[in-house]
Amino acid sequence: MDLGIAGKVAVVTGGSHGIGRAVSEELGRNGCRVVVVARGRDQLDSTVSAIEREGGEAVAVSADLTSFDSFPHIVAQSQAAFGMPDIAIWSPVAPPPGKFDDFGDADFDSAYANVVKGFAHFARAVVPGMKAKRWGRIVTIGSGHARLPGRRSTLGFDYVLANTARPAGLGLSRSLADELAPFGITVNTIPPGFIDTGRNYEAFFQECARAVGLTYEQFLQGLMRRIPMNRFGRPEEVAGLCVFLCSQNAGYITGQYLMVDGGHMEIYH
DSSP, rough: OOOOOOTTTEETTTSSSSHHHHHHHHHHHHOEEEEEEEOOOHHHHHHHHHHHHHTOEEEEEETTTTSSSSHHHHHHHHHHOOOOSSSSEEOOOOOOOBBBGGGGGHHHHHHHHIIIHHHHHHHHHHHHHHHHHOEEEEEEEGGGTTTSSSOOOOHSBBBBBHHHHHHHHHHHHHHHHHGGGGGGGEEEEEEEEBOOOHHHHHHHHHHHHHHTTOHHHHHHHHTTOTTTTSOOOOOHHHHHHHHHHSGGGGGTTOOOOOOOOOOGGGGOO
């Protein structure tokens, strides 16, 4: 299927690993010129090389997404390499797991800054160019906790920071969708379920297992019982939906919250 985005400039934050890397590579396969954004240089270079091996175009931009000054820099690097972004993929720095008593004011401030204010600064950086072209696609790789707070009884761990900050991030995304629709810009959110992203994912679940007094294997068994498809998802399965939402044919889809979770969320709706 021709998605109609060949030649478009796509910025992907967190684009060098896990879901972000899968999105970067899939955009490259569809002819986008990809600006891959992350901190680690080795993974950045590896992702750019993978895109180029398949005939795509890509550049790496090293940036710290916890610093708001990074976002104008990212767009300036995009403009210098390929032009202003047409497509922008936002993957925020995720809050750590834990319960209310584990965190103080600084932790809540940090979670809000990374999930909500970071997205606001990202949008301020990419939207003006999209408005000028009267075309744009913004997709957030979000969280199921934006609409339904995660509970220990269903997740196996506490997630108070995400339960607090993620709904605010979704609210901003939905508000932007309304404001930007007249300019031909869509804004959508994909909340992935449990997606196997390799070592980082394993480290996260090791931490969750320790927090609830289980072994890693016991914790995984408990999660798997809650997923009807009886497996974790693959990054490519999230990337497929993300890139479709960036396509020409998805121009009438905006303000949506589209889950990729193997049916897991249905268990506790």
